[in-house]
Amino acid sequence: MKRSNFLFIMSLFFVFSCSNPGEETAKLVTFEVDSPSTTKSGNVFTAPEGWTMLQKGPATILEVPEKGSFIVLVDVEAETDSSALAKGWEAYSSNDRELVVSNEQTDQDGWSRQRSYVYKTSPNEKRSVVAGVMFANDMWTVWIYDMEAAIGEKRGAQINLIFSSLLPKGYARESFAGKKANKLSAGRVKELTDYIENSMKLTGVPGVGLGIIENGKVVYADGFGVRSLGKPAKIDDETLFIIASNTKALTTLLLAKLVDEGKISWDTPVIDLLPSFRLGSEETTSKVLVEHLVCACTGLPRKDMEMIFEYEGITAEILMERLGETEPTSGFGEMFQYSNSLAAAAGYVAGHVMYPDLDIGAAYDKAMQVEVFDPLGMSSTTLDFARAQAGNHAGAHGQDIYGKTGLLDERANDIVIFARPAGGGWSNVNDMLKYINMELSDGLLPDGTRYIGSEALLERRLEKVPISEDAVYGMGLMVDETYGIQVVHHGGDVLGHHSDMMWLPEYGVGAVVLTNSDPGWLIRSGFQRKLLEVLFDGKPEADSSISSAAKRYFNNIQVSKAELTIPADPDYAELLDSEYQNDDLGFLKVINKASSTIFDFGEWKSEMASEVNPDSTVSFSSISPGYLGFGFILTPGKEKELVFRDAQHEYIFKGK
Numbered sequence: 001m002k003r004s005n006f007l008f009i010m011s012l013f014f015v016f017s018c019s020n021p022g023e024e025t026a027k028l029v030t031f032e033v034d035s036p037s038t039t040k041s042g043n044v045f046t047a048p049e050g051w052t053m054l055q056k057g058p059a060t061i062l063e064v065p066e067k068g069s070f071i072v073l074v075d076v077e078a079e080t081d082s083s084a085l086a087k088g089w090e091a092y093s094s095n096d097r098e099l100v101v102s103n104e105q106t107d108q109d110g111w112s113r114q115r116s117y118v119y120k121t122s123p124n125e126k127r128s129v130v131a132g133v134m135f136a137n138d139m140w141t142v143w144i145y146d147m148e149a150a151i152g153e154k155r156g157a158q159i160n161l162i163f164s165s166l167l168p169k170g171y172a173r174e175s176f177a178g179k180k181a182n183k184l185s186a187g188r189v190k191e192l193t194d195y196i197e198n199s200m201k202l203t204g205v206p207g208v209g210l211g212i213i214e215n216g217k218v219v220y221a222d223g224f225g226v227r228s229l230g231k232p233a234k235i236d237d238e239t240l241f242i243i244a245s246n247t248k249a250l251t252t253l254l255l256a257k258l259v260d261e262g263k264i265s266w267d268t269p270v271i272d273l274l275p276s277f278r279l280g281s282e283e284t285t286s287k288v289l290v291e292h293l294v295c296a297c298t299g300l301p302r303k304d305m306e307m308i309f310e311y312e313g314i315t316a317e318i319l320m321e322r323l324g325e326t327e328p329t330s331g332f333g334e335m336f337q338y339s340n341s342l343a344a345a346a347g348y349v350a351g352h353v354m355y356p357d358l359d360i361g362a363a364y365d366k367a368m369q370v371e372v373f374d375p376l377g378m379s380s381t382t383l384d385f386a387r388a389q390a391g392n393h394a395g396a397h398g399q400d401i402y403g404k405t406g407l408l409d410e411r412a413n414d415i416v417i418f419a420r421p422a423g424g425g426w427s428n429v430n431d432m433l434k435y436i437n438m439e440l441s442d443g444l445l446p447d448g449t450r451y452i453g454s455e456a457l458l459e460r461r462l463e464k465v466p467i468s469e470d471a472v473y474g475m476g477l478m479v480d481e482t483y484g485i486q487v488v489h490h491g492g493d494v495l496g497h498h499s500d501m502m503w504l505p506e507y508g509v510g511a512v513v514l515t516n517s518d519p520g521w522l523i524r525s526g527f528q529r530k531l532l533e534v535l536f537d538g539k540p541e542a543d544s545s546i547s548s549a550a551k552r553y554f555n556n557i558q559v560s561k562a563e564l565t566i567p568a569d570p571d572y573a574e575l576l577d578s579e580y581q582n583d584d585l586g587f588l589k590v591i592n593k594a595s596s597t598i599f600d601f602g603e604w605k606s607e608m609a610s611e612v613n614p615d616s617t618v619s620f621s622s623i624s625p626g627y628l629g630f631g632f633i634l635t636p637g638k639e640k641e642l643v644f645r646d647a648q649h650e651y652i653f654k655g656k
Contacts (some may be wrong), residue, residue, distance in 0.1 A: 001484060029053045039281035041075035041139055046469055050160035057093040062162065063143050069151045071162055072144040081115050081140070082100045088131065088142025097121070097129060098614075101559040103552040106545045110136050110171035122615035123633045126645065128152060136168030143251045144146045147503020152328055153647035154301065157336035160468035164482070176536040177484030181507045182464070183301040188534045191458065195542060196224055196513075196523065203519035204405050207235040207394050211429035213437055214444065214510040219427045227516070228395035229407050238431040240380060240393040241514040242413055243499050244492025245340075247425035250372055251347040252294050252460050252476035253452075257371050260456035263353055266291040266475075274360075278283065280327030287332060293346035294475040295464035299328030300339040301648045307340070307415045309585040309601055314418045314505035316361035328334065329648065336465045338471055340422040343476070364421055375451055376438055378431040385417060388426035396496025397517035398626030401556045401609065405517060406625035412495045412604065423494060436503050437512035439488070461488055483532055493521055496624045499617045500524035502531070509535065518626065522549045560629070563607035563620060572610050572618045573641045577655030585651050588642070589630075599632070606630070 050065040052272040078084035089095040097119035105114035111134035119129040163204035207225035225236025352363030396408040414425040443452040463472035472478040489502035498520035505511030582587040591598040606622035623629040640655035
């Protein structure tokens with residue numbers, strides 16, 4: 001949600017500038033490094049480098065270096081969650097915003113009675129306002145997220161740092177450090193498969209593939225449910241799914257092979273390997289080393305909208321040209337910012353190093369086949385969408401505005417073909433377990449032969465940039481030590497396909513979860529916790545967590561529906577021009593027929609709903625399966641313009 005007004009911003013300024021006679025003197029601190037800190041009642045958290053902290057009364061107010069965006073933690077005594085929330089806002093600022101949705105959260109990390117609240121904002125504020133309450137030690141802690149959208153994305157890892165480290169006074173998070181893992185017996189494997197089946201019922205995901213390996217032995221490899229709704233074909237261990245961003249790990253494995261063979265090094269300047277490579281300026285371009293392409297630490301912001309809206313006829317070469325128009329929004333190594341385009345460039349650079357006479361797309365495809373898929377025995381894994389969709393594969397599904405699950409067009413995920421090194425791989429349970437087994441064996445194949453030197457392989461797991469209190473990003477891999485043990489993993493998300501792969505190097509255990517519908521990200525995100533619970537007899541949190549998450553997911557859709565006019569209000573729809581165009585996102589054709597309004601982008605289309613915002617602008621929002629929530633802003637009187645935004649970019653569609 002996205003909105004702000006002048007009086008509200010001024011009230012924030014007043015909080016930071018004034019104190020009344022007799023009040024406790026406010027203490028303002030600027031942090032030069034990430035620093036252990038406490039709220040007024042002694043709850044602990046880590047304050048991020050560069051942020052300032054003001055403690056005033058019961059409130060701990062954290063402000064970003066850019067100023068004007070805040071995380072607020074308020075400790076209060078109250079009888080109920082609603083009264084606690086009111087006291088929290090009172091300690092921070094006046095709040096006259098409309099509440100859009102409230103959801104219960106599960107008990108976790110010593111906190112109970114948790115609830116979140118999302119407030120209405122206007123799109124042109126470019127802002128999100130969210131709050132929450134949680135209870136521990138006979139006291140409530142109220143948190144408030146009042147953040148400019150661009151800053152929230154740019155500083156997402158630092159925001160994660162605050163919340164992932166926020167624990168009640170005197171509480172120690174559960175740790176499995178030093179514990180012996182249980183053997184994955186048939187009974188324990190059944191706990192994991194029961195979790196998958198129950199999660200499918202809760203989320204409505206039609207199909208899931210699951211694989212588990214222990215000490216080189218596959219202990220489970222099969223599927224649940226169907227490949228496509230309305231068809232009988234079942235998911236099995238050979239069913240192909242788009243593995244999305246898990247492809248990044250395979251791409252960095254290709255880079256590691258080149259490092260191991262002495263053809264490149266991680267600190268080779270990219271322009272030495274591909275002289276045509278460019279970022280937004282010559283100065284920035286000259287700084288980019290191979291590792292920067294895949295470390296998510298270069299400060300390059302996401303620019304995924306070009307992939308979603310304008311992908312027909314786009315090639316690897318065009319993607320590289322687009323990179324030349326993009327400049328980092330933070331310094332190298334300063335903070336985590338995820339860029340699919342930069343990761344795609346990594347694969348194309350690697351392919352060019354191996355096969356300089358081929359075009360960069362074909363070179364990458366051949367290099368992956370020769371250096372990764374064939375040696376690892378990943379015989380079904382492919383970057384060829386036509387080949388994948390011709391056989392045993394899972395269809396992509398998503399929810400419409402009514403919460404109903406529907407099958408997406410086979411072309412929906414063509415968006416990643418031209419950026420395939422970052423997310424265009426198709427694979428199945430069996431092949432992904434072969435890859436995970438190689439990682440667990442530090443580069444050895446099942447017959448004992450060495451596929452890759454361990455130094456080059458493991459370099460990909462070393463910290464390049466933090467993601468949260470206990471998780472870091474390496475090169476195409478995340479390493480999480482939240483519970484005292486190392487879990488290496490990566491997730492993958494495209495339209496209607498959501499997956500995760502994970503392994504515990506100390507324990508020889510790995511797993512892969514592949515799903516074929518949009519709520520699948522809830523299943524793949526929660527499975528890691530369930531695996532740890534089964535291995536180490538951990539606190540039973542995963543099952544209640546997925547249940548709560550599924551309820552929130554569908555409640556949010558229901559609330560969104562209630563906010564919208566469906567079909568779009570014809571009085572506003574009539575204001576629209578028949579066709580709009582944006583240089584980056586292409587053409588938008590407006591079709592008004594049979595009392596509905598459809599936006600057709602060529603590559604895809606959706607029925608639109610409308611909503612009048614607090615600032616009197618009108619939002620047209622997509623409501624079709626897989627495309628929920630793409631919002632276009634119309635300002636009455638400026639009918640020749642439609643504005644579309646992601647967190648850090650604005651795209652203006654001009655009428656004819």
